Amino acid sequence: MERNGxxxxxxxxxxxxxxxxxGYGERLILQDxxxxxxxxxxxVIMGGxxxxxxTLLRALIGLVEPLAGEIFYGDLNFTTALEERERVLRRIGVxxxxxxxxxxxxxxxxxxxxxxxxxxxxxxxxxxIVSLKLALVGLKGFEDFYPNELSGGMRKRGGLARxxxxxxxxxxxxxxxxxxxxxxxxxxxxxxxxxxxxxxxxIIVVTHDLASIFxxxxxxxxxxxxxxxxxxxxxxxxxxxxxxxxxxxxxxxRGEAANEExxx
Amino acid sequence: MTxxxxxxxxxxxxxxxxxxxxxxxxxxxxxxxxxxRGLPSVEGITDRLKDxxxxxxxxxxxxxxxxxxxxxxxxxxxxIGICRQHGIRVETEGLPQGLKRLLELVESDExxxxxxxxxxxxxxxxxxxxxxxxGLRALGFYATWTSLLExxxxxxxxxxxLLLGKARMRFSDLVVQVYGCSARALGIVSxxxxxxxxxxxxxxxxxxxxxxxxIYVADLVGIGIARDMGAxxxxxxxxxxxxxxxxxxxxxxxxxxxxxxxxxxxxAPIEFLVLPRFIALVVMMxxxxxxxxxxxxxxxASVAAGVLGISFRAYFHxxxxxxTLGSMLGGLVKATVYGVLIALAGCWRGFQGEASSxxxxxxxxxxxxxxxxxxxxxxxxxxxxxRILNI
Numbered sequence: 001m002e003r004n005g006x007x008x009x010x011x012x013x014x015x016x017x018x019x020x021x022x023g024y025g026e027r028l029i030l031q032d033x034x035x036x037x038x039x040x041x042x043x044v045i046m047g048g049x050x051x052x053x054x055t056l057l058r059a060l061i062g063l064v065e066p067l068a069g070e071i072f073y074g075d076l077n078f079t080t081a082l083e084e085r086e087r088v089l090r091r092i093g094v095x096x097x098x099x100x101x102x103x104x105x106x107x108x109x110x111x112x113x114x115x116x117x118x119x120x121x122x123x124x125x126x127x128x129i130v131s132l133k134l135a136l137v138g139l140k141g142f143e144d145f146y147p148n149e150l151s152g153g154m155r156k157r158g159g160l161a162r163x164x165x166x167x168x169x170x171x172x173x174x175x176x177x178x179x180x181x182x183x184x185x186x187x188x189x190x191x192x193x194x195x196x197x198x199x200x201x202x203i204i205v206v207t208h209d210l211a212s213i214f215x216x217x218x219x220x221x222x223x224x225x226x227x228x229x230x231x232x233x234x235x236x237x238x239x240x241x242x243x244x245x246x247x248x249x250x251x252x253x254r255g256e257a258a259n260e261e262x263x264x
Numbered sequence: 265m266t267x268x269x270x271x272x273x274x275x276x277x278x279x280x281x282x283x284x285x286x287x288x289x290x291x292x293x294x295x296x297x298x299x300x301r302g303l304p305s306v307e308g309i310t311d312r313l314k315d316x317x318x319x320x321x322x323x324x325x326x327x328x329x330x331x332x333x334x335x336x337x338x339x340x341x342x343x344i345g346i347c348r349q350h351g352i353r354v355e356t357e358g359l360p361q362g363l364k365r366l367l368e369l370v371e372s373d374e375x376x377x378x379x380x381x382x383x384x385x386x387x388x389x390x391x392x393x394x395x396x397x398x399g400l401r402a403l404g405f406y407a408t409w410t411s412l413l414e415x416x417x418x419x420x421x422x423x424x425x426l427l428l429g430k431a432r433m434r435f436s437d438l439v440v441q442v443y444g445c446s447a448r449a450l451g452i453v454s455x456x457x458x459x460x461x462x463x464x465x466x467x468x469x470x471x472x473x474x475x476x477x478x479i480y481v482a483d484l485v486g487i488g489i490a491r492d493m494g495a496x497x498x499x500x501x502x503x504x505x506x507x508x509x510x511x512x513x514x515x516x517x518x519x520x521x522x523x524x525x526x527x528x529x530x531x532a533p534i535e536f537l538v539l540p541r542f543i544a545l546v547v548m549m550x551x552x553x554x555x556x557x558x559x560x561x562x563x564x565a566s567v568a569a570g571v572l573g574i575s576f577r578a579y580f581h582x583x584x585x586x587x588t589l590g591s592m593l594g595g596l597v598k599a600t601v602y603g604v605l606i607a608l609a610g611c612w613r614g615f616q617g618e619a620s621s622x623x624x625x626x627x628x629x630x631x632x633x634x635x636x637x638x639x640x641x642x643x644x645x646x647x648x649x650x651r652i653l654n655i
Contacts (some may be wrong), residue, residue: 061528089530100521104440114529117432162525 014039014170014202015060020069022055029055031228033069035221042196042203042216044236047223048251049208056223057174057206061094073170090118093163093201094172098179099155101147107134107158108143114165133161137191153184157191164195170202171195177209189215210254222248277301278328279339281309289319291343294328299335306342313350322347324358337366415612419542422535431535441544445506449552452501457489457556460497461563464488469572478572482582485564490591492598494557496643499602502549503635507610510541511631514614515624523615533615542607549603550596557595590655598646602639609635 013036020033029052037043045053058064060071062078062085070077073091076084101110111130115121121129127143134140137157147155156176163171173192177185189212196203207213213220213236220239222232224247232239232248240252276295284290289312313319322343329336340359344367347354356364392400425431468484514537517523523533561583568574613631617623 058524063524063527086530089528092528094525094528096521096525098520100525102522102525103517103520113531117529117531159525 012038014074016072018070021067022052022059022064023067028228033230035230035233037202037204039202040200041218042205044213044217044220045206046208046213046220048225051223051225053206053223054174057172061092061172091169092172093168095160095163095174095176097174099159101155101158103147106144106146110158111162111165118166133165137161152179167199168201173205175207176205177207177212192216277304279304281312287323288321290323290325292325292328296330297332297336299333303335303338306346309343310346313352319352321353321355323355326358326360337363341370411616412612418534419538422539425535426539431539432531433535433539438540438543441540442548445545446548446552449502449505453498453552453556454559456497456501457494457559458563460493461485461489461560462567465564465567479574479582481564481568481572482579483586486561486583486587487591489557489560490587490595494560495553495595495599495602498553498556498599499606499639500636503606503632503639506545507606507631507635508628510610511614511628512624514611515627518619519621519624538611541611545607546600546603549599553596553599594650594655601642605638605642606635609638
């Protein structure tokens with residue numbers, strides 16, 4: 001299967017993860033992960049607290065070096081080739097949990113920075129695009145606000161505007177609904193669906209929010225903290241209907257599965 | 265029927281123990297139970313359990329109980345623990361409904377947290393011997409130094425990239441940093457260097473007056489300030505003000521994932537964040553030092569004029585004769601090196617360690633301490649080198 005470090009995957013596969021093991025020092029967190037993410041799908045990484053889903057996300061965006069295994073973005077090797085990794089980084093956008101807007105810059109500067117650094121656009125053109133991106137996330141008019149002047153939900157949407165500044169091919173969301181009220185969380189889910197439909201981006205979401213998972217996921221990967229690996233992959237509704245794994249059922253039913261089994 | 269009042273000291277809380285032929289030991293709980301009054305002891309009851317007439321079971325009577333909180337729960341849990349040891353049954357029927365629920369929760373948690381291997385291995389207490397502690401310290405020290413060297417390497421590479429025009433650093437960030445560590449530091453640098461000048465003058469004056477050589481105060485202050493004190497005091501002020509700010513800023517940015525956000529955007533944080541801070545401080549330190557030198561000498565002159573009766577004119581004439589260009593330049597070179605050390609300590613500590621709010625606090629402290637230690641060590645080394653070079 002391996003040829004010259006490249007891999008032969010199906011055309012529809014956008015991201016391929018092979019034999020990936022993750023951990024810090026001597027502590028192993030996840031091992032033997034093998035899965036691929038299709039172009040244009042919404043792929044959810046789910047699991048309970050401490051299952052390593054955030055670590056997996058950090059590995060996919062290059063913030064954690066894997067103990068073993070490889071990650072490919074299309075033909076580009078993300079794990080071993082530094083130059084190829086840089087090319088990948090140009091094409092991804094990440095929305096962090098708290099938005100992670102740079103606090104010393106205004107919202108417009110935050111969204112404009114990637115444009116200023118990686119394109120040849122002039123200041124006026126950047127300003128124009130920034131307004132467009134902010135309008136997409138419902139923050140038009142907040143250009144000159146600093147992050148600490150915005151609410152948590154607005155900061156998150158600002159972070160999203162920054163993540164989509166360069167029209168990325170892959171968008172990552174780290175716990176998008178955390179810290180949001182149910183309505184805002186729902187709006188963010190809708191926004192994710194919109195972005196997929198309009199940008200055609202591949203979207204990877206790390207979450208444990210069931211409502212979100214059922215609303216947006218094309219496929220979901222379940223991480224089992226005890227076996228330290230992925231134990232299921234599929235559409236959440238199908239997983240719920242077909243899976244016999246008690247831990248997955250427990251997760252997908254919010255613990256109700258335990259009661260079902262207790263009943264005769 | 266025997267009645268023992270076990271505890272009635274805390275004004276309204278009471279425990280009474282009654283022996284009842286059919287019921288066993290009846291523990292009557294009365295009054296108001298408030299945790300603010302401390303936990304009641306169970307000793308009185310334990311004594312009763314050791315008697316020959318050991319009861320078969322314990323029952324509770326709470327008819328006189330007015331109100332209760334965790335203190336009652338703690339008392340009952342203790343009592344149950346003791347009774348288990350002695351093989352005595354405890355009937356909780358008589359307890360308030362809420363307390364019974366709490367008891368169930370406590371007991372079920374004890375079952376749930378039955379040690380499984382994972383948690384035990386993680387939480388085993390580690391008491392290293394002296395030798396192990398020395399070893400661990402040495403390893404920690406080694407790790408710190410390798411991390412420092414790594415950071416110096418990264419900064420050097422970033423500088424090389426900057427010289428080649430490939431680094432991602434915004435000019436506007438540099439301007440902000442320069443402003444932060446120059447114009448905004450002028451007030452405190454003025455005050456401290458003026459005062460240090462006056463202190464040096466007073467110190468020198470006392471000695472020099474004995475020889476009637478007070479005019480040489482100008483030499484003492486001028487040379488002292490130009491060669492060492494100007495650079496040193498500026499450096500210590502900047503370590504406490506700017507070095508600490510660097511560590512705190514960068515540390516907080518790490519906590520808020522702002523540095524991760526730069527990295528996943530393909531912008532190297534060292535180039536984007538560290539370079540402007542470094543350059544600003546290293547360029548501004550000699551300028552601040554020059555300013556501090558001047559104000560220090562003004563401080564000396566004011567003492568000379570006010571206390572020793574030496575005119576400004578004579579003082580500055582004497583100073584100009586005493587302070588050589590070599591001394592001035594030596595001081596400026598020192599200031600530049602101190603600037604490098606302060607920026608290094610601040611940025612390195614900001615990037616190092618874990619990303620938590622507690623870690624930001626200790627990083628800030630460490631940045632200031634490191635910077636001051638390095639400055640003093642460097643000052644000693646300079647004295648040695650300058651002596652050899654005869655500057």
